[in-house]
Amino acid sequence: MGIKIRKEIVSLSSYPAGKPISEVKREYGLNEVIKLASNENPLGCSKKATEAAQNVSEQLNLYPDPSMYTLKKDIAEKLNVDSDQIFCGTGTDLLIRIICTAIIDENDESIMGEVTFSRYKDATEMAGGKAVLIPMRDDYGLDLDEMAKAINPNTKIVWVCSPNNPTGKIVGEKELKSFIDKVPEDVLIVMDEAYYEYADVNGDNYPDTLSELSNYPNMVILRTFSKAYGLAGLRVGYGICSSYLAGYFNRVLGPFDVNAVAQAAAIAALKDSEFVQKSIELNEKGKKYLYSEFDSMGLPYIETHANFIAVNVLCDDNTIFKELLKRGIIVKPGSALGMPEFIRVSIGAMEDNKKFIEALKAVK
Ligand SMILES: Cc1ncc(COP(=O)(O)O)c(C=O)c1O
Structure with a gap:
């Protein structure tokens, strides 16, 4: 061939x-x-989301809103951040690839747990980088101490999946803070919170990462409509970070990476707490x-x-x-x-x- x-x-x-x-x-x-x-x-999923999806099905000849104005505005309002801090894509799966496309150069490294969501490794390698897998602790938690030690001048991203897929474990508040403080400013910390809604922010020692965003401009939080919102089939994920980073991630994303039905359903789902x-x-x-x-x-x-x-x-x-x-x-x-x-x-x-x-x- x-x-x-x-x-x-x-x-x-x-x-x-x-x-x-x-x-x-x-x-x-x-x-x-x-x-x-x-x-x-x-x-x-929410009946409101199904209805919103059905309403859009009358206008399938039209391209979706490339700016995702309402979706980003509603997410931003809910989270008390600015719209320009949001980037949305065809599931967080795509956002993981977008981040790697924007950040990883040939021979760059990204660090992750050995037993975690496998798409960090795939996306790093697809971008030409090297995935560095750190063995888990004996209790199956991410070994953040070892992950911090593995950072070197080639490191561009560290992936913290919390709750972690497939172990279900979270990284506690203190542990996360001490880890983040060890990560240099030029290394991106990706907090994958796909299962955020299921973790108990009040009772579980689950860190409120959103409130730390302004202190750590090198942090990105990923969340999705696929799990607690029940829209896995429509593929909508979103990231929250500084407007500086989101601006670049939005450039890498295609203009129509979240289709019209998915945008409408996600907007409606967000309102159905x-x-x-x-x-x-x-x-x-x-x-x-x-x-x-x-x-x-x-x-x-x-x-x-x-x-x-x-x-x-x-x-x-x-x-x-x-x-x-x-x-x-x-x-x-x-x-x-x-x-x-x-x-x-x-x-x-x-x-x-x-x-x-x-x-x-x-x-x-
Ligand atoms: C930890 C984690 N991150 C991201 C994803 C991707 O989710 P989606 O692309 O449906 O938003 C999954 C899917 O199972 C996951 O478990």
Whole structure:
């Protein structure tokens, strides 16, 4: 073949996305399949968001608003920041790539945990940089001390995923502050808060990073409409940072990277805090139920601050994954996430949590 692919792309592996329901139905000849693999919202999304999406469907011939005026204004008002501090994209997944495109040069490094969201590594490498993976602490937390020690003149970004996917652990307030103070001003700190709404800012020692933004112009916070807002299918994520950085990230983004339906639905979803509250409450209930079932089965798990739990199945996780698939339950095998012997299960509707436990008992 004459076309030469960049070496960074040749060595890229594809993202281990949760298996889609339709595929499992087809492969296993099943009518009913429950997906607890991608940390989606079991309540769906706000009715207001669905209505707003439907209204836009009358005008699909028109390009979306490239400035995303209302979406950015509403996010900014809610968070008490300026609109020009916001950048939005096709999920935070795209924003991670945008950040790397803007910041990483060939041979630059970015630092992350060994067991964290794998797209930081992919995006760094796609941009021609080197991903530096720091082993996790024994309690599966990000080892911020070692991450700080790994910073060198080539380091351009440090990634702090909190709550961390797939462990569900957060970085505490004091720990984060002492880490940030060690990061030089010319290194970008990306706080990935995709699961922000599920962590308890008041009770969990979960840091209020927004209030620190003005003190740390080298910090970016990423959040998404995919999880607690239930809009994963529409793909809207946003970043908050200094207007200086956001200005550049906005230049790298395409003018229409958030489509018209997605913009309208996200604007409406943002106003429905009742829906988000219900989602959090259901998640808490499901979390307690799953903890008690894992306890009674003698399966160790990592206490989560998100909408998924990493549970140690004390045997080959791929076998459990496949056996669960045969029974119509999709989870994520830990081996694919750097956590062999664990499976990561999204906290679902109570009925689905119960079916998952029934199936897990049958295969364990
Ligand atoms: C930690 C983390 N960050 C970012 C994302 C990407 O989310 P999205 O692109 O749907 O906004 C995910 C998705 O699962 C995630 O777990």
